[in-house]
Amino acid sequence: MRLKFTFPSTLRHTDRCNCVGWMSSDDLYSVGEDHIVYKYNIINNELIKVAELPQDLYPLDMHWIPKGASLGGAGTIGAGAKRTIGSDLFVLATSDGKFCFINKTGRVEKSVEAHRGATICVRWSPDGSQFATGGEDGQVRIWARSGMLRSNLTQSPTPIFCVCWSADNDAILYCTGKYLVIKPLSPNSKQNSWKAHDQIILKCDWNTVNNLIISGGEDCRYKVWDTVGRQLYASQAFEYPITSLAWAPDGSNFAVGSYNTLRLCDSAGWCHSVEKPKDGSVFGLSWSNDSTQLACGCGTGRVGIGHIIERRIDWRHLEFVLTDSKVITVSNCETELKDKIELKDRLVKMSVGFGYLIVLTSSQGLIYNCKQLGHPAVFDLRDMSMSLIVQAEKYFLLSDGVNISIYSYEGRLVATPKLMGSKPDSVNANTVSLSPDTIAVRDSSDTKSIAFFDINGKPIGDGKSVSHTYDVMHLALDQTGSPNERKLAFADKFQDLFIMLVRSSGQGQRSNSQRIRKLCTNIGSFRWNDKNTMLSGFTDNKLHIWLYPAVVFIDSSLVNKTTYKIESGDFGKNPTISDFLSCQLTVRKSTGALIQCALP
Incomplete structure (x- = not known):
């Protein structure tokens, strides 16, 4: 398994790009230190300059409101409700201590003073009812969806470089210095903190599906943890500090970025593949909701879009390999014959077992009998x-x-x-x-x-x-x-x-x-x-x-x-x-x- 990266020639900022985020599986937004907000459609290769922000506003982090939030719940979703595929609002953290609500047309709907010094990081809760910010002043603050302050969660002696939410929306993970801290929102609950790295931790992420934590920092390592602080994996010390990392939403993989390097890793920690873009440090990482595409914002201002290919699954004597985003190669180990399955749309998910191959694309589902791959049953998603x-x-x-x-x-x-x-x-x-x-x-x-x-x-x-x-x-x-x-x-x-x-x-x-x-x-x-x-x-x-x-x-x-x-x-x-x-x-x-x- 590896990432096949493309760097669209038109999608480039004139200064470094810290912020990338997917509005949907086809539309990518990026914000650079040149103050420009771009929208890029990967289907039509169409670039739109959505907005130009004020010259004194330097973006540090962005996060789209989660895809389930528009259903209106503050935690639960009624049975039978559909999860929306896109969302139309993101929050932007800026170097002047503010955060801004920006809609998909680029209009700044609201700007709020949040921290003394820079607002370094921002994250919506999984249910979209609230979000957290971390600042240069060492504070972690919880805000309502309207932008009203709910609580000052903690005060740390060092800047907060990253914040993440638990799957149940009831705890915050943040990094301060060399330590990772899980702080429950309930005032009577005890926090859990542990020394995770030998140098300052720059990034961390907490997956809502597998409940695992990843962290990386200036000691040039990335590590995988469970929620009680047990170390499940520690990488070797690389040449450069870890400047970004992000879990795929389904919890199967995560990406790690550093100087001129991008790694795709399994949830257990081991590395699938290494890409070497010549664009400086990777500062921003964002996965699409279907966990098949990764966007990265680089120090040169270029934005890369990666598709997961060479994904392999097997059943008995058959091996299925995604050789391109729309092509599956089938190998029969008994007869040594090979075949190809060509899809109309980009593959999102595939599974094989009990004699059947299930393929989900961005528009429909297909069921192949492993004995006869020629005529799949098609169903609507x-x-x-x-x-x-x-x-x-x-x-x-x-x-x-x-x-x-x-x-x-x-x-x-x-x-x-x-x-x-x-x-x-x-x-x-x-x-x-x-x-x-x-x-x-x-x-x-x-x-x-x-x-x-x-x-x-x-x-x-x-x-x-x-x-x-x-x-x-x-x-x-x-x-x-x-x-x-x-x-x-x-x-x-x-x-x-x-x-x-x-x-x-x-x-x-x-x-x-x-x-x-x-x-x-x-x-x-x-x-x-x-x-x-x-x-x-x-x-x-x-x-x-x-x-x-x-x-x-x-x-x-x-x-x-x-x-x-x-x-x-x-x-x-x-x-x-x-x-x-x-x-x-x-x-x-x-x-x-x-x-x-x-x-x-």
């Missing part, structure tokens, strides 16, 4: 920006982060289960799972609860969510067996792994406590087998395969006797299970390398 594909044997699930839709492999819409009070990005790969007959979704308003639906979208049982003692972090349904034997594996925030019987009928109407059993502690990545009820997972740096995990409901002392363990020093730190097909396991190391393991 209903003007929604889909960010997630989850496949099962008979159906697949699409989500825009708020709503979910179930489709058959013929392209027929089967169900749209109603989720109560969904928040932006609350539906992601960790919080939803699909089996041939069941849908499991973590409740966005109560992260300790899990809601279950049948494949037609109707709630299972009495319709009430099943509650756990602690927050549920990751869940997965098994893929085989009858509906009455359906099991859910889930991990909570203390990394304990539990097995749950989804349906209580036929079990003597068991209570919730009787339906849930702990399988192990200190769990990392885990995955069900595609052909039977075996479950694999990493615990205590060992790969465990539970051959019959349901034995925990019969006699928990038999769990160890039905567990196959693989010990190897090759797995390294924080490995993940990519696939568990038949008797073959694919493990990805934290360095990005793949390891194949076979069950005897």
